[in-house]
Amino acid sequence: MFTEAIEAILDDCATPEAIRAIENGGPAASIWNAVEEAGFLELLSPESAGGAGLSLSAVEPVLRAFGRYAVPVPLAQSIAARALLRDTGVATPVGMTTLAGACRRREDDSLEAPQVQFGMTCDHVLANVDGDLLLLDATLAAREPSGVRGSFCGTLVWRPDAVPATFGTNGEAVLLFSAAIHAAAIAGAMDHVFAMTLQYCNDRSQFGKSIGKFQAVQHQLSVMAQHVASAGMASGLGFGGAGAVPERLATAIAKARTSAAVPLIASTAHALHGAIGVTAEYDLQLYTRRLHEWRIADGSEAFWHRMVGIAVLAQEHGTIVDFARTAPYSAAA
Known part of the structure; x- marks a missing residue:
């Protein structure tokens, strides 16, 4: 129900034309305001606080939809930030809040948040700093863009006097939420890229029939589908x-698997589209650019594979199938 309602909003506001306009410096207020005014930023807040009281599993299709529409504002991050701030006593800030899963303190006591998703456009950053939780005012930070065309990602640096006190020790929850969000976004964007590619292969004719009827193309499409x-x-x-925050091992598996699939999905989609697929006018690049960006957000598959590998080696008995079936949500994980 919530997914369909949000998709109806995104159908109107998050069109490819709107995304291009925002990438070129236009305002993103129409998308943000439409979702916020509908109350969808409180999906994880309890009903007693005016939210929807959804579980993590129930909100996942919504987060995947944000990826499918390549939403250019931190809607998913703001939903997670409100959930993480709920029991801290810190009021939810006004405006767009994003997540920084791994910040570091410099020798001069300034704080650096490298390659923050939506770091160039957000108003606030909920950050993990060595396991501590901080809420930072992004307007007080020096922002350095990633340099990638159309990206909203950037590195933020706060002077020592602009860094507030920590208010929690659950900073890792920010990293886990952010990584799980990007796994969902990748899955959603991949679904859209595959749909575009399949439609193009069915529509494009060569030698008197659609290219989707050629066995070589069908093989590539079947691999994409898998x-x-x-x-x-x-x-x-x-x-x-069942918890309020994505589980550590389950998140590691999700981010590793989705990130690892990005190069194959993106390269196959562009190959099957041919020359039109690399043009700025064609919508495919709006999604494949984000796939590559989300792949490395919060660590690529190499980072998360190491975490999964350590857990696998630590198990005393059972097969890899037993591990995959039971370990992600076990207390030991």
């Missing part, structure tokens, strides 16, 4: 726990 389905399953795994 990875898209697997990414969707991995995204669901990341949000499958």
Whole structure:
């Protein structure tokens, strides 16, 4: 129900034309305001506080939809930030809040948040600093863009006098939420890229028939379909726990699996589209650019594979199938 309602808003506001306008410096207020005014930023807040009281598994399809529409504002991050701030006593700030899963303190006591998603456009940053939780005013930070065309990602640096006191020790929850969000976004964007590619292959004719009827093309499409389905399953795994925050091992598996599929999905989509697929006028690049960016956000598959590998080696008995079936949500994980 919530997913369909949000998709109806995004159909109107998050069109490819709107995304291009925002990438070129236009305002993103129409998308943000439409979702905020509908109350959808409180999906994880309890009903007693005016929210929807959804579980993680129930909110996952919504987060995947944000990826499918390549939403250019931190809607998913703001939903997570409100959930993480709920029991801290810190009021939810007004405006767009994003997540920084790994910040570091410099020798001069300034604080650096490298490659923050929506770091160039956000108003606030909920940050993990060595396991501590901080809420930072992004307007007080020096912002350095990533340099990638159309990206809202940037590195933020706060002077020592602009860094507030910590108010919690659950900073890792920011990293886990952010990584799980990106796994869902990748799964959603992959689904859209595959749909575009399949439609193009059915429409494009060569030698008197659609190219989708050629066996070589069908093989590539079938491989894409397998990875898209697997990414969707991995995204669901990341949000499958019963807690208020995605489980550590489940998140690691989800982010590793979805990130690992990005190069194959993006390269195959562009190959099957041919020359038109690399043009700025064609919508495919709006999604594949984000796939590559989300792949490395919060660590690529190499980072998360190491975490999964350590957990696998630590198990005393059972097969890898037993591990995949039971470990992600076990207390030991």
